[in-house]
Amino acid sequence: MSQKIFNTKTRKKEVFQPIEEGAVGMYVCGITAYDVCHVGHARAAVVFDVIFRHFRARGYRVTYVKNFTDIDDKIIDRANREGVTITDITDRYIRLHDEDMAALNVLAPTITPKATEHMADMITLIRTLEEKGIAYAVDGDVFFAVGNYPAYGGLSGRNLDEMMAGARVDVNDKKRNPLDFVLWKKSKEGEPSWESPWGAGRPGWHIECSAMSRRYLGDTFDIHGGGEDLVFPHHENEIAQSQAATGKPPVHYWIHNGFVKINAEKMSKSLGNIFPIREIIRQYHPEVLRLFMIQSHYRSPVDYSDTALRETRTALIRCYTALRQMKDLRAQSGGAGDAAGAAAGGYAKRLNDLAEKFDAALDDDFNTAQALGFVFEAARLINTVTTAEKKMPAAAKLAVCNAAAARFAHFGAVLGVFQSDPDEFFRADRSLEAAKRGLDIPQIESLIRDRDKARAEKDWSRADDIRRELAAMNILLKDAAGETFWSIE
């Protein structure tokens, strides 16, 4: 089974052919470090994290580069407003970014370069373009001449004439063509600047990615990713710069993730509907947000809402419930179990089939939604064995659970979910929900103890009174063999 990838450049699903057998070079546009990360960043991060994880699970050696843009107008604005240096700003938001990513179980990329640490690479690239007559300097600024690069527009499916007709381009007297874009920008008084052959200035936005991807992955590499909004102009310009400089196409496969909408509206500062990751995970377990992202295909738009997250939480609880049953069963009866018994029920084979289908779904353009379907089927299978199967011998159940545990470890490792111990997960979930509703956990647990006592004495009416009292607080009780399990809502 070969990997397939939808390539933005050709708008087709293509069979992935790595440049070097068994290896993948992947560059993804990271954040501009001037504010905290929001749901949109979470989606991009999770999407490419799963791609990274899947490639590794399939045995590829992956070099995953994700940059930080740490010099930019927005950063300068913020630094000026706060009266601090741009490094104060970028250090702060890179740190917060790293915290958020860790919370979401996003693996650290192989290399996380910063623009400001690659000035020499950028200047070299711009000089090359200048020497080739594709860039021109005017009064300390350097522009890329789109007219001298005939393939311009190849990624986004536009051509120069159409764009000229569109006319929504900014007016700048220095540019020869309104569509020319800046490679190097002369610094104004008091702005951060770097020395260059064109005087003190700073790089344009697009050049950093051309320079850094080339530095770490070479003139041509396998995969370049980012949000769909980056297709034009950012990635279009990146291709133009790189290819004009090196004479080679920089990227074989372009992957772009879809946007997150908020309650069916575009997320924007003016609508005030930006949800920072750190705010969301105060309300929901981080795996809820993560599962929410992988429930749909990475290219479709997703609509974020509290209702959607609540439903996702219920689905995640379903999985953790299965994992908890499995854990309990394995704890009660240790050992290898009866493999023949597991095989007899057909369970071992079904688990095996599901695991194969799971991997195949991800091979097909990273279809996490489809893969998740098989995960839920596996969860049902576990529940059947642990709770519904009445006549199955314990040793056979144990063997199924052992096999299922290995499968779930794989699902979890690739999707980046199910990373908590089930008891830990429910504890965290209860405490989040209790905090949201202002409920007092020790008080709840004391009521449950009272009820357990009443039940032991077969005082059913007292037990039911307590159940009703707790139900009024949205507390749900589940009487199990030894103890009463509870959850909120």
Add this chain to the structure above:
RNA sequence: GGCGGCAUAGCCAAGUGGCUAAGGCAGCGGUCUGCAAAACCGUUAUUCUCCGGUUCAAAUCCGGAUGCCGCCUCCA
């Protein structure tokens, strides 16, 4: 104005030429249970926005209509 995408059950969401149209949430009936809950079983789209066409065969391909959305300006 230019470029592109999407339309599948009450809701979310896979499926892109041919087995019974995944899966999740919600609902209903049952099993289990002191009562519950969870779990399991069954059930909820004879049909994939609409109209034409291609084909032995289409949700899936082609043409058209309608509706929604994104990009073209900083943006994951």
